[in-house]
Amino acid sequence: MNASQSSTSSELVVVTGASTGIGRATAQRLATDGFHVVAGVRTEAAAAEVKAGRIEPVLLDITDESQVTALADRVRADRRPLRAVVNNAGIAVNAPIEALPPAEWRRQFEVSVFGQVAVIQALMPALLRSKGRIVNIGSTGGKVAMPGFGAYSGAKFAMEAVSDSLRREVEPFGVTVAVIIPGAVRTKLTERGNATAERLIAGMTPEQRTRYAGLTKAFRTTTESWGTNGLDASVVADAVSKAIRERRPRTRYTVGRDAAVMTRLTHLVSDRLLDRMVRRTMGL
Incomplete structure (x- = not known):
């Protein structure tokens, strides 16, 4: 069906990370569309x-195997087909790469990569039966890695690769895969990420704090601007709805002018020029 046609509650959609922000807005939008979320x-x-x-x-903690299994059992027990799974759960662990402990890298990837994959694997049997859809919430951070965002971008870049590989594996069986690429969005993920960044900055050595003083100041200014000028999460939810309801969904949907510009720039300019543009954008 196309985006102008209504859905019915005879289909399920799973949305992870639905407590706040994009996940919550998506759950509400898809419920309005008529899905059982x-x-x-x-x-x-x-x-x-x-x-x-x-x-x-x-x-649902997507890093908890028992809870992921329980989710799959819940879906399997329902007679309604699984129309889609929206992988939205994630965290933001941000600090200069030199100063970010390996345990924090692992935490970022456990939630934002391995947990996502675990959900996909657990729900794949239901998706294959229903010829359903997988919608992964990406980020401009999965296209352009800004200084100070190395771990977060690393995870988002990884999910770009996972999404491409997965799409090529399962589309022959009728399962489609799409990535939503939002720019700046006003969500609690940014607030929580800022709190994590402050904790990590406090744990840096005096030499590191001096070395990266300009970067940490620019980081704060950049993330604060997202909270003020970012898109409402409902705009991202609208794109998710399209990816689920359109007859022939695109493989990627950019959301916001900043996402469209940054994604295009990666194909148009050299790495060195993009480096300068990113630093200028952050006020470095």
């Missing part, structure tokens, strides 16, 4: 806030 949240309090007529919250 199984919304992954981390706490009982979040479940109570998210629960609505067509939104069924389930406790």
